[in-house]
Amino acid sequence: MTLENMLFNNKIVNRSGIICFMLLVVLPFAGSLIYAILYAFGLTGILSIGFTTTHVSGMLQNPEMFFSLGYSFYIAFCSILLALILSLSGVLLFKTTISKSKWSFFSYLPLALPAIVTAFVSLQVFNKTGVLSRVLYQINIIKNLNQFPDIVNDKFGIGIILTHVFMATPFFLIFFSNIYEAENVKALSNVAKSLGALSTKIAKTIVIPILLKKGLNTILLYFIFVFGSYEIPLILGQQSPQMISVLIVRKMQRYNLMDIPQGYFLSIVYLLAVILLLAVFLKSKNQAIS
Amino acid sequence: MKHLKHPIAIFAFLAFTMPFVLLFVLSIANGWNFPKLLPSGYSTKRWSGLSENTGGLLQSLQLSCMIGLIVATFSTITGFTISRSISLHSKRKYLLFACYFPLALSPVIYSLLLNHFFILFNLSGTFIGIVIAQLIITIPFGILLLSSLWNENMYSLEQVSATLGSNLRQTFFRVLLPVAMPQLLVCFFQIFLISWFEYGLTTIIGVGKVQTLTLKVYQYIGEANIFYAALSSCILIFPPAIFLWLNKRFVFSKFN
Amino acid sequence: MLLNIQHISKTFSTELVLEDISLTLKEKHTLSILGKSGCGKSTLLKIIAGLVLQDNGNILLNGKNINILPANLRHIIYMSQEPLLFPHLNVFENIAFGLRIKKEKKPIIEEKVNQLLVSLGLQSHQKKMPHQLSGGQKQRVNFGRSLIINPPLLLLDEPFGNLDTQTRAEMQQLFKKVSGEFNISSIFVTHDIKEALLMGDDIGYMNAGQLIIYDNKKSFIADSITGAQQEITFWQNL
Numbered sequence: 001m002t003l004e005n006m007l008f009n010n011k012i013v014n015r016s017g018i019i020c021f022m023l024l025v026v027l028p029f030a031g032s033l034i035y036a037i038l039y040a041f042g043l044t045g046i047l048s049i050g051f052t053t054t055h056v057s058g059m060l061q062n063p064e065m066f067f068s069l070g071y072s073f074y075i076a077f078c079s080i081l082l083a084l085i086l087s088l089s090g091v092l093l094f095k096t097t098i099s100k101s102k103w104s105f106f107s108y109l110p111l112a113l114p115a116i117v118t119a120f121v122s123l124q125v126f127n128k129t130g131v132l133s134r135v136l137y138q139i140n141i142i143k144n145l146n147q148f149p150d151i152v153n154d155k156f157g158i159g160i161i162l163t164h165v166f167m168a169t170p171f172f173l174i175f176f177s178n179i180y181e182a183e184n185v186k187a188l189s190n191v192a193k194s195l196g197a198l199s200t201k202i203a204k205t206i207v208i209p210i211l212l213k214k215g216l217n218t219i220l221l222y223f224i225f226v227f228g229s230y231e232i233p234l235i236l237g238q239q240s241p242q243m244i245s246v247l248i249v250r251k252m253q254r255y256n257l258m259d260i261p262q263g264y265f266l267s268i269v270y271l272l273a274v275i276l277l278l279a280v281f282l283k284s285k286n287q288a289i290s
Numbered sequence: 291m292k293h294l295k296h297p298i299a300i301f302a303f304l305a306f307t308m309p310f311v312l313l314f315v316l317s318i319a320n321g322w323n324f325p326k327l328l329p330s331g332y333s334t335k336r337w338s339g340l341s342e343n344t345g346g347l348l349q350s351l352q353l354s355c356m357i358g359l360i361v362a363t364f365s366t367i368t369g370f371t372i373s374r375s376i377s378l379h380s381k382r383k384y385l386l387f388a389c390y391f392p393l394a395l396s397p398v399i400y401s402l403l404l405n406h407f408f409i410l411f412n413l414s415g416t417f418i419g420i421v422i423a424q425l426i427i428t429i430p431f432g433i434l435l436l437s438s439l440w441n442e443n444m445y446s447l448e449q450v451s452a453t454l455g456s457n458l459r460q461t462f463f464r465v466l467l468p469v470a471m472p473q474l475l476v477c478f479f480q481i482f483l484i485s486w487f488e489y490g491l492t493t494i495i496g497v498g499k500v501q502t503l504t505l506k507v508y509q510y511i512g513e514a515n516i517f518y519a520a521l522s523s524c525i526l527i528f529p530p531a532i533f534l535w536l537n538k539r540f541v542f543s544k545f546n
Numbered sequence: 547m548l549l550n551i552q553h554i555s556k557t558f559s560t561e562l563v564l565e566d567i568s569l570t571l572k573e574k575h576t577l578s579i580l581g582k583s584g585c586g587k588s589t590l591l592k593i594i595a596g597l598v599l600q601d602n603g604n605i606l607l608n609g610k611n612i613n614i615l616p617a618n619l620r621h622i623i624y625m626s627q628e629p630l631l632f633p634h635l636n637v638f639e640n641i642a643f644g645l646r647i648k649k650e651k652k653p654i655i656e657e658k659v660n661q662l663l664v665s666l667g668l669q670s671h672q673k674k675m676p677h678q679l680s681g682g683q684k685q686r687v688n689f690g691r692s693l694i695i696n697p698p699l700l701l702l703d704e705p706f707g708n709l710d711t712q713t714r715a716e717m718q719q720l721f722k723k724v725s726g727e728f729n730i731s732s733i734f735v736t737h738d739i740k741e742a743l744l745m746g747d748d749i750g751y752m753n754a755g756q757l758i759i760y761d762n763k764k765s766f767i768a769d770s771i772t773g774a775q776q777e778i779t780f781w782q783n784l
Contacts, residue, residue: 029388
């Protein structure tokens with residue numbers, strides 16, 4: 001219809017937009033998921049011998065997969081928890097100064113660091129001959145290299161967690177500071193203060209609940225990012241256990257062809273975990289809207 | 291302002307600027323033996339070596355720039371148009387939700403799953419293959435970021451423009467585009483950074499043949515060549531730092 | 547006859563929004579239509595402006611059928627209570643927009659915009675951006691932006707609905723003044739009885755998709771469904 005054409009509401013234009021969306025967004029995702037399922041059950045691939053559950057059961061009997069999933073969950077949980085504690089304390093301490101002052105530029109700086117560079121910096125700071133170790137040596141806290149604890153490539157993933165915390169804290173600091181301003185938390189706190197509430201109580205009952213509730217979606221998404229992170233555990237992690245991304249890459253890039261279907265199966269498990277987390281995300285998002 | 295003299299603020303300031311200082315110092319260091327705090331000497335030879343393209347860093351810089359610019363431009367344009375179509379669709383909530391999947395997935399795992407198709411179409415290990423693979427991640431990001439543009443107000447402005455006599459082209463170039471510009475710039479900037487920072491996906495789809503800057507950094511880390519790793523890291527982080535400064539002044543302030 | 551609307555109807559999915567609407571408008575006249583929100587008045591105005599397509603019926607402008615003429619060729623302006631100024635343009639450029647579209651020459655644009663700025667009392671604000679203006683000032687700019695293209699017809703959908711009482715009264719005066727100055731023909735839709743009586747040369751009442759046009763203001767007041775009687779009794783009993 002000519003009338004509607006004049007307002008870009010042309011059906012053909014809109015439909016081609018949706019078709020592009022299907023081709024560029026939905027098709028690659030669906031295609032790779034279907035291919036992964038076929039591969040994991042032996043229906044395609046170089047060693048395909050028809051439908052089989054050998055790879056799947058092989059993987060299910062191997063504790064490696066569960067260790068890796070649990071380890072990834074542990075890393076993501078600790079990183080986010082620490083980053084939240086630090087950033088919320090920062091917001092409570094500095095209020096909106098973080099987003100408003102001219103110095104705020106510096107809190108944005110870590111956002112200009114890619115994961116791979118941050119991991120490299122961590123390595124230089126925390127390894128046995130790193131900056132921290134040298135400082136401790138110079139002030140006579142340690143006498144030789146071996147007294148410095150294993151922080152990188154260690155069993156508990158301390159280096160990985162610290163690096164994630166370093167990246168996530170400024171992000172959440174700015175994020176919460178913006179919410180603090182947008183939601184007029186200051187005015188609310190002042191009302192509570194005039195009613196006689198103590199500042200610790202205000203923080204506990206007003207500021208933190210508002211910030212966490214408004215930020216829930218972003219926190220969840222960030223959790224998913226850390227859960228599937230690759231560069232940081234690749235550089236700072238151990239041989240075993242490995243975070244899920246590192247393990248999947250190892251399985252699928254190996255020359256042992258038997259490992260590839262297992263890698264595909266592992267990816268499907270990872271995908272399911274992400275879909276589950278995203279479903280929680282959608283639910284909380286809907287609640288936030290209504 | 292008094293807050294800024296707080297010991298925690300000073301600690302945060304030092305922590306946030308430390309990586310930049312450390313990387314720069316390492317990039318000009320001559321030897322750095324334990325337990326010395328500072329390097330034994332300094333030289334600019336690595337930086338001046340850049341112009342002679344030592345280790346192909348200059349080529350990697352060009353490559354990362356090219357990929358970033360193409361990916362950011364294309365995703366911003368497609369994000370702008372597709373988000374419009376989606377906003378008019380009756381199932382827009384589900385379509386927008388679908389955009390979260392490619393974003394939330396670890397890019398390295400997603401590219402492993404896509405890799406088969408890239409090999410099938412002979413795109414594996416090629417420049418164009420990397421661009422397409424990155425677009426698969428960045429287009430949904432662009433759509434999500436720009437979907438907030440298409441609200442009642444935008445459609446009403448479009449109608450006002452039409453009744454004042456504008457044809458489609460005029461409405462697009464004189465109203466829609468300038469009104470959307472601040473958000474388009476933010477979108478472009480952020481997608482450029484996604485592409486510029488990407489490592490996992492580039493190594494899988496590029497099979498090591500497309501040597502972007504992030505791959506160089508990893509290669510030097512692997513070789514335990516910390517000075518060149520620092521140099522390539524510097525090249526990788528200074529443009530985003532400058533962008534961030536520009537972005538905060540010209541884009542963030544406009545939104546507030 | 548400037549505008550002649552014949553048997554217009556419109557259904558959205560299953561809801562009948564406009565039912566067999568007919569009306570006529572003489573040149574330089576203002577028809578005010580009283581109606582509550584949701585009575586279909588906005589849809590009627592949008593159909594006349596070419597922003598929504600009617601299901602059936604005819605629209606004649608100066609005797610010419612404009613049923614499927616696109617909005618940008620009708621030059622009929624639809625103004626809602628939201629001023630909807632272009633946020634990226636200052637006051638001067640907002641007003642000049644219609645002329646820039648027509649690729650009018652620069653001196654002509656300068657002259658016409660300045661003339662309107664004076665008529666609307668906006669000279670001192672011409673460099674300001676929309677977000678720096680008050681509600682009343684925004685609506686003035688909106689008037690200027692609309693009047694500059696000499697529209698054959700202005701459609702006003704509760705244009706002063708968002709303004710406080712005093713600004714509203716000022717704007718009503720201003721509209722009366724510029725209507726005379728620029729020989730404007732208009733349809734003025736409002737839910738305020740006083741405003742309807744004040745602004746219109748002719749008057750109508752709209753309810754649930756149906757429109758009644760009265761011969762004169764007396765018969766409008768006499769008809770009990772318009773609520774004018776109630777209003778009068780209220781003030782008399784005070």
